[in-house]
Amino acid sequence: MIDPVIASRLQFALTTIVHIVFPVMSMGLAPFLIYFTWKEIRTGEPIYEQLRRFWTKIFAVSFVVGTVTGIVLEFEFGTNFAAFSTAAGELFGGPLAVEGMMAFMLEATFLGVFVFGRERVSDALYMVSALAVGVGTWLSAVWILIANSWMQTPRGYELAQEGGQTVVHLVDPLAAYLNPRFGFMYVHMQNAAVESVALFMAGVAAYYVFRHHVWGYQIQHIDFWETTLKIALVALLITAPLQVLHGDLYARHVYETQPQKFAAMEAVWETESYVPEYLIAVPTDLADLTDPRAKELFGIGIPGGASWLASGGDPTAEITGLEEFDSEPPPVAIVFWAFRAMVGMGFWFILLAFWGGYRWLTGDLFEDDLLHKALMASSLLGIVAVELGWVVTEVGRQPWVIQGIMKTSEGVSPGLTGTEAAITLAGFVLTYAALLGLYSYVVARIIRAGPPGRDDLRSLPEVPSVPDRDHTPAGASDDD
Amino acid sequence: MTDLAGGPLFGLPLPELWFGLVFAMLGTFLFLDGFDFGAGALFATREDQGERETILAAIGPFWDGNEVWLVVFGGALFAAFPAVYAGLFSRHYLLMFGILGALILRGLAPEMYEQRHDERWQRWWGRSFVAGSVLAPLLLGAFVGNWVAGRPGSLTLVGAVVGLAVLALTVVSGAAFLRVKTRGPLRDELRPYGERAVVAYLVAVVAALGTLAATTPALAGAVLSGPVAALIVLSVVLAAGYALALRRGWDLLALAASAGLTYGLVAVVALLLYPAIDPAAGATVRGAIVSTLPLNLMSIGAALLLPLVVSYFVVLYSAFSGPAEPTEAY
Numbered sequence: 001m002i003d004p005v006i007a008s009r010l011q012f013a014l015t016t017i018v019h020i021v022f023p024v025m026s027m028g029l030a031p032f033l034i035y036f037t038w039k040e041i042r043t044g045e046p047i048y049e050q051l052r053r054f055w056t057k058i059f060a061v062s063f064v065v066g067t068v069t070g071i072v073l074e075f076e077f078g079t080n081f082a083a084f085s086t087a088a089g090e091l092f093g094g095p096l097a098v099e100g101m102m103a104f105m106l107e108a109t110f111l112g113v114f115v116f117g118r119e120r121v122s123d124a125l126y127m128v129s130a131l132a133v134g135v136g137t138w139l140s141a142v143w144i145l146i147a148n149s150w151m152q153t154p155r156g157y158e159l160a161q162e163g164g165q166t167v168v169h170l171v172d173p174l175a176a177y178l179n180p181r182f183g184f185m186y187v188h189m190q191n192a193a194v195e196s197v198a199l200f201m202a203g204v205a206a207y208y209v210f211r212h213h214v215w216g217y218q219i220q221h222i223d224f225w226e227t228t229l230k231i232a233l234v235a236l237l238i239t240a241p242l243q244v245l246h247g248d249l250y251a252r253h254v255y256e257t258q259p260q261k262f263a264a265m266e267a268v269w270e271t272e273s274y275v276p277e278y279l280i281a282v283p284t285d286l287a288d289l290t291d292p293r294a295k296e297l298f299g300i301g302i303p304g305g306a307s308w309l310a311s312g313g314d315p316t317a318e319i320t321g322l323e324e325f326d327s328e329p330p331p332v333a334i335v336f337w338a339f340r341a342m343v344g345m346g347f348w349f350i351l352l353a354f355w356g357g358y359r360w361l362t363g364d365l366f367e368d369d370l371l372h373k374a375l376m377a378s379s380l381l382g383i384v385a386v387e388l389g390w391v392v393t394e395v396g397r398q399p400w401v402i403q404g405i406m407k408t409s410e411g412v413s414p415g416l417t418g419t420e421a422a423i424t425l426a427g428f429v430l431t432y433a434a435l436l437g438l439y440s441y442v443v444a445r446i447i448r449a450g451p452p453g454r455d456d457l458r459s460l461p462e463v464p465s466v467p468d469r470d471h472t473p474a475g476a477s478d479d480d
Numbered sequence: 481m482t483d484l485a486g487g488p489l490f491g492l493p494l495p496e497l498w499f500g501l502v503f504a505m506l507g508t509f510l511f512l513d514g515f516d517f518g519a520g521a522l523f524a525t526r527e528d529q530g531e532r533e534t535i536l537a538a539i540g541p542f543w544d545g546n547e548v549w550l551v552v553f554g555g556a557l558f559a560a561f562p563a564v565y566a567g568l569f570s571r572h573y574l575l576m577f578g579i580l581g582a583l584i585l586r587g588l589a590p591e592m593y594e595q596r597h598d599e600r601w602q603r604w605w606g607r608s609f610v611a612g613s614v615l616a617p618l619l620l621g622a623f624v625g626n627w628v629a630g631r632p633g634s635l636t637l638v639g640a641v642v643g644l645a646v647l648a649l650t651v652v653s654g655a656a657f658l659r660v661k662t663r664g665p666l667r668d669e670l671r672p673y674g675e676r677a678v679v680a681y682l683v684a685v686v687a688a689l690g691t692l693a694a695t696t697p698a699l700a701g702a703v704l705s706g707p708v709a710a711l712i713v714l715s716v717v718l719a720a721g722y723a724l725a726l727r728r729g730w731d732l733l734a735l736a737a738s739a740g741l742t743y744g745l746v747a748v749v750a751l752l753l754y755p756a757i758d759p760a761a762g763a764t765v766r767g768a769i770v771s772t773l774p775l776n777l778m779s780i781g782a783a784l785l786l787p788l789v790v791s792y793f794v795v796l797y798s799a800f801s802g803p804a805e806p807t808e809a810y
Contacts, residue, residue: 061591067544068587072580074554078569079576089562090774097555097778100548101785108548109792112541113799121799132792170774171485413570424577431584438588442595 005412007421008080011428015072016394017387018432022066022439024386027141027190028197029059030134032231033114037130041123049458050224050451051231055201057446060115065439067108069432080421084401084411088168091157091176092147099143107136118458141189149181151402152393153257159405168405181257184250185393191239191246192389195349196382198235202356203379204447205229210372224451226366233360236353244346248309255310258403259320260327261396264335266306270321277305279340327407330398334391342388345381352378485773494779495769498560499750499757501782505556507746509549510620510646511653511739516543518654520586520613521647522673523606531666532606533806536590538661541800543590545793547583552789559778561768564758571760572626575634578619586612614647621646625688628752629696630759638691645684649745651677652722653738659731661804671726674734678719678741685715685745692752698759702752711751715744 033055040048074096077085085092110132113121117129156176158169170176208225211217219225255262268275278301302308304315311317322329352374359365401408488494516539523535558565569576589609593602625642626633655674659667689712693703702708718740725734757765769775 064544064587064591067547068584071547071551071554071583074551074558075569075576075580078554078558078565079573080570082566082570085558085566086563089558089565090770093555093559093562093565093770094774094778094781097552097559098781098785100552100555101782101789104548104551105545105789105792109545109796111544112796116541117799125795125799169771173773173777413566413573415570416573420573423574427577427581431581435584435588438592442592445595 002418002422002425004416004418004421005409007418007425008412008416009408011421011425012073012076012080013394014425014428014432015069015076016390018436019066019069019073020386020390021383021436022062022069023137023141024193024196024383025062025200026059026066027137028193028195028200029055029062030137031194032197032201032235033059034130034134035231037127041127046454046457047224047227050221051228054224054446054451056115058443060111061439061442061446063107063111065435069435080413080416081401081411082413082415083165084406087166087406087411088151088402091150091154091168091170094170095143095147095150095177099140099147103136103139103143105136107133107140110136138190142186145185145189146177146179146182149179149185150176152185152397153179153181154402154405155179166406168402180253184246184253187246188243188250188389189386191243192382192386194235195239195243196386198232198239199349199352199375199382200379201228202232202236202352202375203377205232206372206375206379208450209366210369210376213366214369214372220453221451229365230360233353233356233365236349237357240346240349240353244343244350247343247346252310252312255319258397260322260325261330261335261392262310263320263322263325264330264332264396265339265392266310266319267332267336268306268319268321269323271318271324272321273307273316273318274304275306275310275317275319276301276303277309281336327399330396335396338388338391338395342385342392345385345388348378349382349385484776487772489776489779492779494775495765497779498556498769498775499754499765502553502556502560503746503750504743505549505553506624507743509546509553510617510649510746511742512546512549513543514617514646514650514742515539515653515657515735515738516546517586517613517617517647518650518652518677519658520609520654521651522654522658522670523613524610525669525673526666530806534662534666534804535658536593536609537806538658538804540590540804541796543587545796547587550583556778556782560770560775561757561763561765562770563761564763564768567758567761567763568623568627571632572623572634575619575623575626575639578634579616579623582612582615582619584612585609586616613650617646617650618643624749627758627760628749629692629699632760638688638695641684641688641691645681645688645745648677648681648684649738649742652681652741653735656722656726656731656734656738659726660735663803674726675723678722681741682716682719685712685748689748699752705751707751708748711744711748715741718744 033052036048036052036055039045040052077092077096110129113125113129114133118126121129154168154176156170156172156174158171160167160169205225205228208219208222209229212219212222212225251262251265254265263269266275267278267281276299278299281299281301307317307319308315310319322332355371356365356375359368359371365371397403399407399409401411519535519539523532526532526535554565557568585608589605589612593605593609596602621643622634622636622639624646625631625639626636628642629636629638631638652674655670655677659670659674662670689703689708693700718737722734722737722741725731725737753759755764755766757763757768770778
C-alpha cells in the first residue's frame with residue numbers, strides 16, 4: 001500500500017495547486033470590480049454596469065469554488081498533518097483563526113449583497129459591499145501569508161519538549177507575525193494576482209477584438225471588449241514591470257534568509273563565487289535531468305549572473321552550495337526549472353504590456369492581429385506563473401515544513417494508514433479534475449454569452465453615447 | 481508583551497470561555513448553515529420548477545457566509561486547542577473528507593444549477609444539491625457523536641444516531657426559514673415537514689442519549705445529570721413552541737425556536753464532554769489549552785472581531801429581508 005507520508009504530501013500539493021487558481025481570480029478581479037462599481041455609480045454609464053455585471057459573474061463562480069476548496073486546506077492540517085498541527089498550532093492556528101474571523105467572514109457576507117443585492121440596497125451600501133468583498137479577499141491573503149512566511153523564516157518562537165514531542169512556543173508575536181518575508185510574499189502574490197487577471201481579461205477581450213476587427217465578424221457589444229482590453233492593458237503596464245523588479249528584491253531576500261532554497265533555485269551544489277546565471281542547462285544524460293547542472297554540456301549562462309543577482313551587484317559574491325547543508329536537498333530540478341519558467345514568463349508579460357501600449361499609442365491596438373494572438377495565447381500564463389512561483393516557494397523549502405525546525409515527513413498524522421490516505425488521494429484526483437473541468441466550462445460559457453445587453457441594464461443612458469450597431473437582438477452567442 | 485504572557489487576561493477563566501466559544505461557533509454554524517441544509521433536503525420534495533428556484537434564491541445570498549462559521553470553528557479549535565484539533569480531525573479521517581465532499585457538492589450545485597436551463601443538467605445538479613445538503617449534517621452529526629463518545633472510528637452506532645438527529649434538526653430549521661422566505665402554496669406545504677421533523681428530532685435525541693448511556697458507561701452519569709435533563713425538557717418545550725408557531729404562521733418565532741433547539745443540542749454535547757474536551761485522547765479543557773500568550777492574543781482578537789462579524793450578518797440579513805424572488809441574481 002502507498003506510504004501515508006507520500007500520499008499526504010501529494011494530496012496537499014494537489015489540493016493547494018488547484019485551490020490557488022480561485023483566490024488568484026477573486027483577488028485579482030477585486031480591484032477591477034471596485035473600479036467598475038465606483039464608475040457605474042458615479043457616471044451612470046451603461047458600459048460600467050456591463051463591466052461590473054459581466055466580471056462579477058466570473059468572480060462569483062471563482063469565489064464559490066474557492067470557498068469549498070479552501071475549507072479542504074484548513075481541514076487537511078488536522079487530518080493529514082496532525083503532528084505538525086500539534087507541534088506548531090500555537091503559532092500557526094492563530095493566524096488561521098483570525099483569517100476566518102477578520103477576512104473570510106467579511107468577504108463571504110458582503111459577497112451576498114454584492115452579487116444579489118444591486119436592486120435591494122442603496123448605491124452607498126452597494127459600494128461598501130464591493131469594497132468589503134475586495135478588502136476581505138486581500139485580508140485573507142494577509143493572514144494566510146503571515147502563517148506561511150513564518151514557516152519559511154520562523155522567528156519569535158522557542159522550542160520545548162512536551163510528552164516526548166518537540167513543540168513550538170510563541171514568545172515574541174511581533175517578531176513571529178511581522179516577518180520580513182511576509183512583506184515580500186504579499187506584494188509578490190497580490191501583484192501577481194492582478195497581473196494574472198489582467199492577462200486573462202486581455203486574452204478574452206483580444207479574442208473578440210480579433211474576430212471583430214481582423215476577421216470582420218459582427219460582435220455584439222464590441223465597445224465592451226475594446227474597453228476591457230484597454231483597462232487590462234493599463235493594469236498590465238503597471239503590474240508586469242513591478243512584478244519583475246520586486247521579484248529581483250525577493251530573490252535577494254531568499255538568498256539571505258533561505259540559502260538552501262536559493263541554492264536549489266540556481267542548482268549550486270558546491271559553494272562557489274562568481275556563479276553564472278544559467279538560462280538553460282542541458283544535461284549530458286537522461287539521469288542528469290533531475291540534476292540540471294551536473295556535468296552539464298551546453299549551459300548558456302551569464303558569467304557571474306547568479307552572484308550578481310543574489311548580492312545586488314557583485315558578480316564575485318559567494319553562493320552556498322547544497323552540499324554544505326546537513327539536510328538532504330530539495331528536488332533541485334523542479335525548483336530550478338520552475339524558477340526559470342516563471343522568470344521567463346515575467347519578462348514575456350512586460351514585453352506584451354509594452355507591445356500593447358505601443359500599439360495603443362500608434363492607434364493600431366485593434367488591428368495588430370499578431371498582438372491579439374499573443375494575448376490570447378498568454379491569457380492563462382499568469383496563473384501558470386503563479387503556480388510555478390508557489391512550486392519554487394514550497395518545493396524549494398523541502399525537506400522542511402518549518403524551515404530548520406521540522407521536516408515535512410515528521411509532520412504527517414501518526415495514526416494515518418496508507419489505505420485511508422490512498423482513498424482520499426484518489427478521491428481528490430477525480431473530484432478536482434472534475435472541478436477544474438466544470439469551472440473552465442462555466443467560465444467559458446459566461447465568456448461566450450458575453451455581457452448583458454443594453455436593454456437589460458438598469459442604468460439607461462439619457463443620450464446614447466455609443467452608435468447603435470450592437471442593437472441586433474438575439475446574439476449568436478446565446479445558449480447552445 | 482511580558483504581562484500578556486504572565487497570566488490570563490483580567491484573570492478570566494479563558495480555557496472554559498474558549499471551550500464555550502468553540503461550541504458557540506459550532507452551534508451558529510449548525511443553525512445558520514443548518515437551515516440551508518434543511519432547505520436543500522426540502523428541495524427534494526418539490527417538483528415545480530418555480531418552487532425549486534425559489535428555494536435556491538432563498539439561500540443564495542446567505543449560504544457562503546453561513547458556511548464560514550465552520551471555517552471559524554475549525555480555526556478557533558486549531559488556535560485554542562491545537563492538539564484536540566489535530567487529534568480529532570486525523571482520527572476521523574474519512575469522516576472529515578466525507579463532510580468536505582458533501583460541502584463541495586452542496587456549494588457547487590446551486591451555482592451550477594442556474595448556469596444552464598436544460599432539464600437534464602438541472603435534474604443532475606438538483607440531485608447533487610439534495611445529496612450534499614443531506615450528507616453534510618448527517619456526517620457532521622456522526623463526527624460530533626463519535627467525539628463525545630470518544631470513538632476513534634468513522635462509523636459507529638452513536639455517530640449514526642446523532643447524525644440522524646442533526647439531519648432532522650436541519651429540516652426543522654430549514655422548514656421555518658423557507659416559510660419566512662416564501663409565500664403561497666409552497667409556504668403552506670412546508671408546515672407538515674417541519675412538524676414531522678421536530679418529532680423525529682426529539683425521538684433521535686432521546687435515542688442518541690440512550691445509546692450513549694448504554695454503550696459508554698463513563699457517560700451514563702452525565703447523561704442523567706440535572707443540567708442535561710433540564711436541556712432536554714427545554715428542547716421538548718421549544719419543539720412544542722415550534723409546532724405551535726408554525727400552526728399560527730409565526731414563522732420567525734418558529735425559526736427562533738429551531739435556533740434554540742440547535743444551541744440546546746450543542747450545549748448538551750459540551751456538558752457531556754466537560755471537563756474533558758477529547759475523551760478518546762484523555763485530553764481535558766485545562767490540559768489541552770494553548771499557552772497563555774497566544775491565548776491572550778486570540779482572546780483580544782476574538783473580542784474585537786466577533787462583534788464586527790455579527791454586524792456583517794445583520795447587514796446581510798436585513799438587505800435580504802422578506803420573501804425571496806427567484807429571478808434575483810447579478
